[in-house]
Structure formats: C-alpha cells, structure tokens
Amino acid sequence: MGLKSVVIDAWSWLNYKPIYSDPSLGMPNRRAFPEAHASWVPAADERRLSAYKLLAAYDNNQAAELAEIRDGASARERREFGDPSMFIETLVSHVMGREQHITVPGAEQTDTADETEAAAADRVQELLREWADDELLPMRMLQCERKAVGLGDGVYLLYWDPDKQRPRLRTYDPGFYFPVLPEDGDGADFPGRVHLAWELPEDPKRDLKARLRRITYEMDWIRPATASGVDQQGRAVRAPVMTEATDDTPSTPVVGAGDQVDAQGGISRQYAWNDRPSYRTCYLTDATWELGDLKGAVDVDSLPMDRAVFASNGAGEVLDHLDLYIDFIPVIHTPNTVPPAEEHWGQSSLAKALQAFDELASTDTDSARASATTGLPMVGISGVTDGRQQYAVGPGAMFKLGENGKLTTVDTSPALRELREHGHDLADRAANVVRLPAVSLGTMDPSKVPSGYALQLSLGPLDSLIAGMRLARAHKDMLLLRFVQRLFIAGQHPDWAGVTPLPAKLVRGPYTPTDKAAILEQVTTAYQAKVISLETAIRMLAEAGWPIEDAEKEIEQIQARSFEQARLLADALGNPDEVAKFLGRQAPETPQAPPPNLPAVPAGNSDGNPVGQGRQATGGNE
Template sequence: MGLKSLVIDAWSWLNYKPVYSDPSLGMPNRRAFPEAHASWVPAADERRLAAYKLLAAYDNNQAGELAELRDGPSARERREFGDPSMFIDTLVAHVMGREQHITVPGAEQTDTENETAAAAAERVQDMLRDWADDELLPMRMLQCERKAVGLGDGVYLLYWDPAKQRPRLKTYDPGFYFPVLPEDGDGADYPDRVHIAWELPEDPKRGLKPRLRRITYELDWIRPATASGVDRAGRAVRAPVMSDPTDDTPAAPVLGRGDQVDDSGAISRMYPWNDEPAYRTCYLTDATWELGDLKGNVDVDDLPMDKASFATNGAGEVLDRLDLYIDFIPVIHVPNTVPPAEEHWGQSSLAKALQAFDELASTDTDSARASATTGLPMIGISGITSHRHDQHVGPGTLFTLGENGRLTAVDTSPALRELRAHGHDLADRAANVVRLPAVSLGTMDPSKVPSGYALELSLGPLDSLISGMRLARDHKDRLLLRFVQRLFLAGQHPDWAGVTPLPARLVRGPYTPTDKAAVLEQVATAYKAEVISLETAIRMLTEAGWPIDDAEKEIEQIQARSFEQARMLADALGNPDEVAAFLGRQAPDEQVAPTVQLPGLPAAATVDDPVAQGQQGSRGSE
C-alpha cells in the first residue's frame, strides 16, 4: 500500500533532512553520499557514514553545498557563519580542560608504609608522563575529541614502533572504523574483530586503479608460528613454519616463542601482564583490494582473501594475520556520550540542535537579503518632469519634480532589526538545547552578572553536560594508558623490564573559571585543621589551576622548610634519621651532646674549666 515505515535509531534525529532520508527511497541520497552506498559498506553502516558526512559539512560551512546535490543551485544561497563549528570548539575546550595530567594512585604518597609500592607507582607515573610528552598526547587527544564532539565518535590506534622504541598513537576518522559487533551481545562489549577501511582513489600516473585498503585486528586462538613467504601466484603471504623431518618424526608445525601446548592440545602463552596463561592473541592483517575485484554480495567483513595483496612492515614481515603477541585489540573507540543500553555509538553534540542551526542559517540568509535593501533604499518617484537622469539614487543625484511630484522612500530597516533579533533568539535556543550557557560561549557581558553565585548557577547545565561527556571517556582514558604499558612490555623496552602495569588515570583539568583565592583559603583551612593531608591539599590546588608541575617535588620542597613540624617529629619519635628524611637531608653520623651551662657561670665557662672553678671557689670563701 506504499506505507512508509518510521525509523528510530541512533541516527533518526536526521530524518527531517530530505537529503539524508530521501522520501522516495527512505535512505540517504546516493548523489550526496556515494561513500555510504559503496558495495563493500555493510547496510547497517550506511546511515552512520552518511550522518558523519552531513555533520562534517555543517562543521565546515558546507551544508548548503551538500543540499545542492538534491535541491538544486538555490540551496547554495544559504548563509553559514560558523555557528556549529564554534559550538564544537567550545565543547572540545571544555571536555579537554585547561591541562591534562597522568596520575598513578600511590605515586604521590610520601609517608606511606609500603615504600616499595610507592616507588613502583612513582616510576610508572614518570615513564607514562615521559611517553605522553614524546608522543604529544594533548595534541592527539585534541584531534580525537574534535571528531568525537562533532561526529559523535572518535578512534585511537596504538602500535609499537621499533625505530622509536615506544608505542605510537594515531587518531582515525570514525567513518573508517568498522567493528564486528556481536549480534546477541551488548553493543558496549569490546569487539573481537575490528576493521579500519577506506577507499584509495585512482592514480593514473602510477597505473593504479581504485582500491580498498583494510587494516584488521582480530582476537583469535593462538596458532603455530608463521613466516613470510609467497604463494603460487607470487603474492606475499604468511605460511606455517614446519620443523625438519627426521627418520622417526615427520615435519610438524613449530610453536611460537614461549608458547606451550597443554593436555587438551590448545596452545597457551604467558604474557608479562597476566598471572595465568592466555590462549588468545591479536592478529594484524593489512590488505588492499582493487574495487573491480569486489563482486557479488560482499562487505568489509567478508572480502575475498584470494584477491588481496598484503602489505609489509619495516621489518619485512608480511601483514597477513601477523601475531602481535598481545592479548588485546589496540583500537579504542571513544563515544561522545554514554551510549544507550546495548548500543555502541555515541551522539554528536550538534544532534538535537541541528534544526535550530538550519533556522539560524535561513534567518542569516534573509538578513543578508534585507540588508541589501536597507543599504540601498527603494525610492518611489511621482511627477518627474526631467528624463535626463537614469533615475538611479546616488550622491549628487538631482530629480526635477512636477507640481505634485514627490519622492517616497521605503524603509526596510525594521524588518532587518526583527530578523536580527530573531537570529539572536535562535542562537540562544541552540545554546540552551546544547546546554551551553552564554557565559561559556563568551557572549555574556560580565558586568551584567549580579553575583558569583548567580554565575555558578548559570553554569549548572554545562556542569552536567561535561560530567556526562567525561564519564563516557573515563574508561577509555584508563584503557589507553593500560594499553601503553602493555605495549612497552611487549616491545621489551629496557626501562620497563620487570615493571608491573598499574592502574593509571588521565585527569582533565578544570573547564570553568576558578576562584583560586577561594580554593586556597579552603585548602589552607582544611589542612590547618588536619582534616586533609598535604598530598590532598596539593592535588586540590593543582586541579584549581595552580602552577604545580610535580606534586611530589612540591611536597618535598614544602617539607624541607617545615622546621617546626620537624621539631615536633623529633620530640615524638626521638629518631634523628626520621627527622632528616622528613627534611630531605642527611643525618649526622655521631650525635654530640650540647655543652651543659651551670647557673652563675659566664657563658663561655664550663664545669671543666679550672679557671672558672677557682673563681667560683674564691667567691664562695669570701
């Protein structure tokens, strides 16, 4: 009967866009989104890829250019002044915070009883911070966060670089990310197979046809060792390594280094970060196909492997199910929001306000047209007697009118004022929907804020928004630092030899204006009242934006000048070594007792001075 089905999914907030949900097809327009309709793209990912492209067009002021493919040249006339991009940049700055710190619990505890654990935590923390500096972690995070906030999803990829001897961090567009999610499981579960795939354009100079490149990470059972080789067609592939046959035993597959076979015949391996043997490992495949070879009903997960050509890494290893000797997939998906139950994907921060942005663009377009008539006013002339002029209004133009002639000017400025006021209302509506108060956008006059408490209340919606966004990223940040530690161990870096991976956190700094004086007063009062420790006080000041680079060194410098506390510690313990350690100094080898001063003696005299004794005796006889 031609009934139209109602689609409600993670991308249904875009159904109002004709270019996204074509009324005749019920799916994204093929001309506008050809990438989403590629033969290798799974049907479940078509709407997702089209949504990414549409959101990217809004971010780059190209929504009208994209709509032109369906609505014609008139769609290019819309004015786009960067409001979506400004919202994205503001949210990225807030969710990132002013600074980012890597912390390992226990590393800042200087008075702990278990000094070995504290030293281990401090060592791991220092090495992770060194890695973050070398790898430009804040910049990588900024790249990923802009994708996550604008598109709804971001992707990290970690891999070991033998040349630089450290894990490298890359960010990918979520449109390249194709996880194989379980059909009967929770979409929030970590997938066992992840594809990163994109098309390569034709290169006539090099004689290359359009191709598809796919990088696959897959968790699978540990199998015998393989080595690089070639097949009968001359392709570089990996083949099992076989032992040399003897008279008594035939050739058999060779196990990888450190692998063992248990009683059931399964191969196990002991990883440096596990306490028990593991039976699975991660395999890497980097292959390329010519698009002309992809025929039939195939998608990114079941491409014909006999048509693939495999890449080779810097060590000469063919990337055809190469065993990475790790038991995790080093790909981290970062959702912008906490996904709904049993879902995998986040939601763009522009999603709910996209219609407001469309209305705002239409109002800006009308305002631009109205400003033309306001700057060049329309004038009606009646009773003109001279035709020497072309009747164009300009400086010095003279019109000769008849007896009842007159000039009538049409004032369109009221309409322009109404359009501008309507634009401000729409901008405020979009900010309210996104939960960005005017003070966070920098559009509020600070002199109009009645009090600091009122300012704090106005930031309430932003606080809840950023709290939810950071909650969605908290586990991913921990996972990133956990993978970094494991890759250092898998790469056998000498500095990490014997190190046990520890839980680490990526602390994001404050995002709202902080009253440092008020925080200092609170910290000083609480520390003086002995309700918080010095470590907690330093951490609170650091989070408030005080310029403290290393909390542990700051604590040591404070204690090195705390002589009154050192005296109290000496009275309580009577141990000079403890007092010297508290001050960060070396205790003297021998303790010399102070000289005893008797009453009535000169300051320079002692009981051992015979002269002083003689004088005392003579005075006594007198």
C-alpha cells in the same frame, strides 16, 4: 497500502532532512553520500557514514553545498557563518580542560608505610608522563575530541614503533572504523574484530586503479609460528614454520617461543601483565584490494582473501595474520556521550540543535537580503517632467519633478531589525538545547553578572553536560594508558624491565573560571584544621590551575623547609633518621650528643672556684 515505516535509531534525529531520509527510498541520497553506498560498506553502516558526512558539512560551512545536490542551485544562496563550528570548538575546550595530567594512585603518598609500592607507582607515573611528552598526547587528544564532539565518535590506534622504541598513538576518522559487534551481546562490549577501511583513489601516473585498504585487528586462538613467504601466485603471505622431517618423524608445525602446548593440543602463552596463561592473541592484517575485484555480496568483513595484496612492516614481516604477542586489540573507540543500553555509538553534540542551526542559517540569509535594500533603499518617483530620462539614486543627485511630483522611499530597516532579533533568539535557543550558557560562549557581558554565585548557578547545565561527556571518556582514558604500559612491556623497552603495570588516570583540568584565591583559602584552612593531607591539598591546588608540575617534588620542597614540623616530629619520635628523611637530608653519624667538656679545677682550691675568689660569707667575722 503504501504505509511508511518510522525509523528510530542512533541517527534518526536526521530524518527531518530530505537529503538524509529520501521520501521515496527512506534512505540517504545516493548522489549526496556515494561513499556510504559503496559495495563493500555494510548496510547497517550506511546511515552512520551518511550522518558523519552531513555533520562534517555543517562543521565546515558546506551544508548548503550538500543540499544543492537535491534542492538545486538555490540552496547555495544560504548563508553559513560558522555557528556549529563555534559550538564544537567551545565544547572541545571544555571537555579537554585547561590542562591534562597523568596520575597513578599512590605515587604522591610520601608517608606511606609501603615504600616499595609508592616507589613503583611513582616510577610508572614518571614513565607515562615521559611517553605523553614524547608522543604529544594533548595534541592527539585534541584531534580525537574534535571528531568525537562533532561526529559523535572518535578512534585511537596504538602500535609499537621499533625505531622510536615507544608506542605510537594515531587518531582515525570514525568513518574508517568498522567493528564486528557481537549479535547476542551488549553493544558496549569490546569487539573481537575491528576493521579500519577506506578507499584509495585512482592514480593514473603510477598506473594504480581505485583500491580499498583494510587494516584488521582480530582476537583469535594462538596458532603455531609463521614466517614470511610467497604463495603460488607470487603474493607475499605468511606460512607456518615446520620442523625438518626425518626418516622416523614427519614435519610438524613449530610452536612460538615461550608458548606451551597442553594435553588437548591448545597453545597457551604467559603474558607479563597477566597472572595466568592465555590461549588468545591479537593478529594484524593489512591488505589492499582493487575495487574492480570485489564482486557479489561482499562487505568489509567478508572480502575475498585470495585477491588481497598484503603489506609489510619496516622489519619486512608480511602483515597477513601477524601475531602481535598481545592479548588485546589496540584500537580504542571513544564515544562523545554515554551510549544507550545495548548500543555502541555516541551522539554528536550538534544532534538535537541541528534544526535550530538550519533556522539560524535561513534567518541569516534573509537578513543578508534585507540589508541590501536597507543600505540601498528603494525610491519611487512621481510627477517627472521627462519620462524618457533615466534616474540614479546617489549623493548629489538632482531630480526634476512636476507640480505635484514627489519622491517616496521604502524603509526596510524595521524588518532587518526584527530578523536580527530573531537570529539572536535562535542562537540562544540552540545554546539552551546544547546546554551551553551564554557565559561559556563568551557572549555575556561580565558587568551584567550580579554575583559569582549567580554565575555559578548559570553554569549548572554546562556542569552536568561536561560531567556526562567526561564519564563517557573516563574508562577509555584508563584503557589507553593501560595499553601503553602493556605495549612498552611487550616491546621489551629497557626502562620498563621489571615494571608491573598499574592503574593510571588521565585527569582533565578545570574548564570554568576558578577563583584561585578562594580555593587557596579553602585548602589552607582545611589543611591547618588537619581534615585533609598535604598530598590532597597539593592536588586540589594543581587542579585549580596553580603551576604545580610535579606534586611529589612540590611536597618534598615544602617539607624540606618545615623546620617547626621537623622539631615536633623529633619530639614525638626521638629518631633523628625519621626527621632527616622528612627534611630530605642526611642524618648525622653520631645519634647522641657528645659529653660536655668542663674546664679543669685549679690547684689549691678544692671547691672548684678560681684562685682569688672565695665563697660568700654566711654569717660571723673571719
């Protein structure tokens, strides 16, 4: 009967665009999105990859260029002035905050009873901050957030670099990310196999054909040890390491160093960060295929391994199911929003306002056309004396008219004014849909804000928006720092010897203007009233933007000059060691005051008074 099905999924908000949902096919246009229709791309990922490309076109002012493929050359006349990009940049700065800090709970508690626990937390915090400085963590986060806000998803990859002796952090485009999600589980579950795949163009100078590269991280059972070798075709592969056969015993596979074989033949391994042995490990495969060799019904998860060419790392190890000796996949998917139930993907911040951006671009195009007629008005001339004469409108132009001749001009400025006002209305509508108040975009006149309370109320939608976006990232940030600690331990870095991984948090700074004077007054009042600790007060000031780099050192410097509190502590405890520790100084070796040194009694004066001085008479005459 020719009934049309309505598709509602994570990218159905793009169904209104004919180039994305072709009326005849009901799927993205193949000419506009050839990458999404590659033979190795799973059918379930075609709409996702097409949505990424379309969103990237809006971000780069190329939506008209993409629409030209279907609508013809007239689509290129549409004006695009960077409004989507401005929204993305604003949201990225807000969700990132002015600054980022790595904190480990317990590292700032200088007065805790368990000094060993506090010292361990402080040590882990210091090491993680050093790694963040070396790895340029804020810049890597900015790269990932740019992808997450604009496209809906961001991807981190962590790997151990033996040359730099630290975990390296890379950011990947989500279009390269192909997780193998469980069919009967929650989409939010961590996948057991992850592919990072992309095509490599043909290189005639190097005589290289078009290829497909795929990096795979997979959790699987621990198997016997392997080593680099060569197969019958001359390809570099990994082969099991076997014991030398003797007359009495045949050759058997060698178990990896530290692995144990149980009674059932299973191989277990004790990881330094786990309390009990594990039977699973993560394997890495990095291979390349020529696109011409991919025949039949294959996708990124079922590529023919007999046609693969495996890469090698810096140590010469062939990356063919290389055992990484870790029990996690070091790939972290960061969604822009909290995914719906049983979903895995986030949603772009431009999603719900995309139609408003289309209308805004159309209005800008009409305004550009109207401004041409306003700047160079249309003139009608009647009653000319010479009909063969050509007239040009310009400064100082003279026109010879007849007895009833006249000049008529067409004023299009009212239409231009209406178009500009309509453009402002559309921009406000898009900001309201995205939940970006005018004050956050910098388009509001500060003099028109009646009070700070009114300003705070106007930021309400932005507060709820950023709270939801940061909630979607909170667990991923903790997971990132947890993986960093484990990779340091697995890499046997000397500074991490004997260190136990601890929960760490990535604290994002404020994103709205803060009244530092008001916050200082609140913190001071609360601290003097003994309702908050000094550690909490310092943390509140640091989050408000005060230049406090290390909270623990700041507390030590404050206490080193708190002599009045030290005196009260001495009166309460009577222990000089505790007082010296509070001030950060060394206690004296003699805990008690020396005995008083009185002057000697003069000879001939038993009452102790000096010679020549008598006692005062109490009555009578001498």
